[in-house]
Amino acid sequence: MRVLLLTGPGGDAQGWGDMSVTQSVADAATAVGHPARIAFVETEQEFLRVIGDGGFDIVWSALYYITPNEKFIGRGEGGMWVADVLDSKGIPYVGSNSQTMKDMIDKFKTHETLASRGVAVPAHHLVRTTDDVSIVRYPAFVKPMGESRSVGINDDSVVSNADELRRQVAWIEREFQQAALVEDFMPGDEFTTLVLGNGATRQCMSGLVSVEPKHYGKHKVLRADLRGVGLTKISRPPARGDEAAVLAVQAADAMRCLDHVRIDIKTDAAGALRVMEVNGIPGMKPHKSWAPQIYTLYFGSPEGEMTDYRNLVRAIIEAGGSRYGLS
Numbered sequence: 001m002r003v004l005l006l007t008g009p010g011g012d013a014q015g016w017g018d019m020s021v022t023q024s025v026a027d028a029a030t031a032v033g034h035p036a037r038i039a040f041v042e043t044e045q046e047f048l049r050v051i052g053d054g055g056f057d058i059v060w061s062a063l064y065y066i067t068p069n070e071k072f073i074g075r076g077e078g079g080m081w082v083a084d085v086l087d088s089k090g091i092p093y094v095g096s097n098s099q100t101m102k103d104m105i106d107k108f109k110t111h112e113t114l115a116s117r118g119v120a121v122p123a124h125h126l127v128r129t130t131d132d133v134s135i136v137r138y139p140a141f142v143k144p145m146g147e148s149r150s151v152g153i154n155d156d157s158v159v160s161n162a163d164e165l166r167r168q169v170a171w172i173e174r175e176f177q178q179a180a181l182v183e184d185f186m187p188g189d190e191f192t193t194l195v196l197g198n199g200a201t202r203q204c205m206s207g208l209v210s211v212e213p214k215h216y217g218k219h220k221v222l223r224a225d226l227r228g229v230g231l232t233k234i235s236r237p238p239a240r241g242d243e244a245a246v247l248a249v250q251a252a253d254a255m256r257c258l259d260h261v262r263i264d265i266k267t268d269a270a271g272a273l274r275v276m277e278v279n280g281i282p283g284m285k286p287h288k289s290w291a292p293q294i295y296t297l298y299f300g301s302p303e304g305e306m307t308d309y310r311n312l313v314r315a316i317i318e319a320g321g322s323r324y325g326l327s
């Protein structure tokens with residue numbers, strides 16, 4: 001399969017990583033027999049031109065939607081959604097369909113969808129500064145409704161009264177131009193689960209996410225400054241890994257995810273596992289991103305992590321391709 005890897009200024013904030021990560025994906029795909037070409041598109045016109053030019057069998061996009069915003073995902077309002085365009089032109093692509101992509105990027109919508117299908121999520125509210133917040137229970141956790149990489153998360157994300165809540169919501173509105181998602185604060189262990197493939201051949205692998213306790217501040221949460229700097233460790237869960245995997249599969253089914261997603265799960269105050277979010281375009285940095293690390297935990301080869309990485313890339317591309325009858 002000839003693969004078109006689509007990225008742009010938003011590739012790091014929205015997708016699997018920056019251009020060096022994209023190059024790693026391209027090299028891995030090519031090495032396993034799926035020659036890959038990178039298209040870095042800055043505008044909707046460029047995107048449409050690249051798609052129109054053809055020369056590929058399947059698209060794998062780091063972008064949910066086309067934007068010049070490098071810093072954060074944003075809301076994509078009025079922006080051109082990649083999967084919408086590919087669907088309208090009948091072009092095969094890796095990953096979930098457009099509706100699912102939109103639902104995953106919006107963590108409130110994700111929670112609503114999961115809750116309506118009986119999947120455990122924390123109590124959740126979409127909050128703007130002008131809203132009545134009397135319904136919120138404390139301690140609560142406040143985060144942007146649609147970001148990634150722990151963007152917008154710090155020790156002040158945990159709030160214990162309405163004043164602290166309003167302050168954090170106002171900060172999120174100001175910094176990230178979006179509403180806040182307010183959830184029950186979940187103080188327990190954190191898992192991240194890779195759901196790879198579709199149907200009978202789907203595999204589900206859980207990792208326990210940990211950080212040396214000395215790096216945590218007031219709360220056991222993954223603040224933005226703990227991410228992407230080699231401080232998070234992924235290990236085989238000593239307990240409850242299978243339970244996390246079952247929950248992740250329920251979530252992936254409820255959201256109708258395809259090919260590969262990474263589902264973040266936390267343990268609430270009563271000890272129950274609940275889904276925090278479903279990542280539609282998981283990070284793909286070799287050695288460092290969680291999905292490649294999880295894959296190595298379960299399918300580590302004697303040749304080492306880069307071979308595992310290539311096998312993961314192959315599994316993702318072939319999961320997508322096989323849905324379209326591509327080999």
Ligand SMILES: Nc1ncnc2c1ncn2[C@@H]1O[C@H](COP(=O)(O)OP(=O)(O)OP(=O)(O)O)[C@@H](O)[C@H]1O
Pocket residue numbers: 122141143147148149150151153183184185186187190220221222223264266276277279
């Ligand atoms: N309700 C909660 N209670 C406690 N901690 C939470 C809660 N929600 C999120 N967190 C903490 O904040 C971190 C980031 O939250 P979340 O996974 O929703 O966002 P993200 O930035 O999209 O993550 P990713 O980088 O995986 O895409 C989590 O890894 C977790 O440590």
Ligand SMILES: [Mg+2]
Pocket residue numbers: 264276277
């Ligand atoms: Mg997360």
